[in-house]
Amino acid sequence: MSVPVELDGVEINVVGGGVTAPQGFRAAGIHTGVKRQRKDLSLVVSDRDCTCAGTYTTNRVKAAPLLLTKKHVDLNQTVRAIVANSGNANACNGPRGMADAVAMVEQTASVLGIAPEQVLIASTGVIGVPLALDKILPGIERASQALSPDGGADAALGIMTTDTVPKEVAVKCNGFTLGAMAKGSGMIHPNMATMLAFITTDASVERPLLEAALKDAVAKSFNMISVDGDTSTNDMVLVLANGASGVSIEPNTPEEQKFRQALDYVCITLAKMIARDGEGATKLIEVRARGAKTVDDARLAVRAITTSQLVKTAIFGEDANWGRILCAAGYSGADLVLEHVRVELGDVLVFDQGMSVPFDEELAKQVLAQKDVAITVDLGAGDAEATGWTCDLTYEYVKINADYRT
């Protein structure tokens, strides 16, 4: 299966396989018993050394596995594997938390015959509860035996928490392949959540370029989604490049642009999957701010709108409530020139030149009744733009989060 997509002149082909689509990667996802029935442990392994890069939560409270991964990435050496468990975030467990994370990494290194520093680790799930190492350590051994070049789908299952669907994507472009998986049903909920994304590629990419490309891609994708605005203690995005395709991405070449576009595509696709799978969500809302003085201003406006409870509930109610959208843009901190501001719902212009415009309420209803709703705000202050995604705020969201822990 291969679906061609053209992005700014670069043709990329969407393929199956997730994190194991690129050459030289194997993966597994198994059930260890931390969760009752579903898979709760994933392993992604490269047959050869990988350059790597990561971005991490800005939360001041950081979980032990995240701190350990950052330490390994910061060593600036090559890595070989990612081990990730779900069902327990191993956060706020004091010194024992770090000891347990180290034990997971050492077990992974041992069963794979690599150095502990070559292993990256992530955990997601409930916080403040010690890890059940008696289940996880033997699980790591079993996972290593289950590793397969077709294991991407299983690995995507092993990192899910409140996600209702697994999230993976892979693309071929210009002789190399990028694969990825993510979890997250929001940005979101500290207590059984976290946004995790793991990206693999068989391109050869030096560390500085890989870091720069990941930072930009994350800024356009995972940092532009919001389900409820909360940032967890465990959020991270990792990318591993093993060079198995023989294609080398050199800085300041057309190949760099292609690689960056493919990486952006992969990250944006996963980010939209996460927003669409927001807890209790019935709609994916795409918010575009244009006419901004700067990209930062455009992003401020997008974020204010995507995090506004009032906008999110109005869209759930399929209500063409432009006042809430305009108001969020107004308090976002972005410069705007009210006399030039425009607001559109889908293709329906509802606000122009500082005033509401008469619009076809039936047409607006039709736009809002779709599963995908687009909101466009022109700030009338410049030429910069940005896009972000969120979901609607529903009764079901309240239900899930009011009843969550008990």
Place this chain on the structure above:
Amino acid sequence: MSVPVELDGVEINVVGGGVTAPQGFRAAGIHTGVKRQRKDLSLVVSDRDCTCAGTYTTNRVKAAPLLLTKKHVDLNQTVRAIVANSGNANACNGPRGMADAVAMVEQTASVLGIAPEQVLIASTGVIGVPLALDKILPGIERASQALSPDGGADAALGIMTTDTVPKEVAVKCNGFTLGAMAKGSGMIHPNMATMLAFITTDASVERPLLEAALKDAVAKSFNMISVDGDTSTNDMVLVLANGASGVSIEPNTPEEQKFRQALDYVCITLAKMIARDGEGATKLIEVRARGAKTVDDARLAVRAITTSQLVKTAIFGEDANWGRILCAAGYSGADLVLEHVRVELGDVLVFDQGMSVPFDEELAKQVLAQKDVAITVDLGAGDAEATGWTCDLTYEYVKINADYRT
């Protein structure tokens, strides 16, 4: 009726009467027909000239009446009256919006026999719809005829929108009286909302002191509440001081401290009433951050917690979910030392020294089952503290806001 309260050694007596409790103020609240049945126009008038001060929304989109009030306050002259209508915010109506606001002010000045610059104006309600001046202008004349020294309660009714209860308070202290009314059922919803508060006093207070005291009081009260984090185009707080009591508040005297404490008390009382009356709310949540490096840090932590959808839904679900509270403190931007962080729900310690502590779940359930829930977070980083208020996030909130406009 008089209820004594002692605050830091200053005795103040809570009395009835709202904005007309101080000497020399009359008020009225009437129905003009902008709203179907309920009162929709309020007038507050002082028999003598008043010094005044105001604070306004930070939203870049500001409604015409707010701009006109700010213009009059900035003239630095005395004022005599506030006219406020509900049911229509007169926002985003282009040049006509300002013309209509001016017409309301001129009509008020005319029927009271004062200068237009002595009138302050506020509007709250739906935005983007022109004002029905044919109802409001004759209404202003009728309201002027209904002015009464007992009219505070009627005036508090005339500014309500989605509020379920009128909000007023008055205190006597040291020979002067402060009265106040507010509206707001959130910070909140641009389209039929706005936070308005009007404060009257018969103390004599020079403009610079009045401005400074109001700014501080607002920082501790209205700026520390959140229902859904949205800031409207029409939010404002005004204070009028007419000196009718003969008590003069001079800077750097014990009287200044008493006046400031009384003003803080009035503003905090109204702010809590607003948070408690948040749309769909069943509980008032008081959040206190202590052990912060600075007051700004403490306020950041409080605001992150009071605006967290996850915390608000957990409290609705009466779930002792300390992970969400800790996580919000973590991403607030406030400095914290995880090893010294403590979290308490009411009197129940649930998190200490970077780890969860075993606690009596039944006791926690009892704390969370109350109408008033207190959350305390010690950031372990210093000595500063701050307090804020919010309400729980409920099914009813989603219902009200999904169905609002239609």
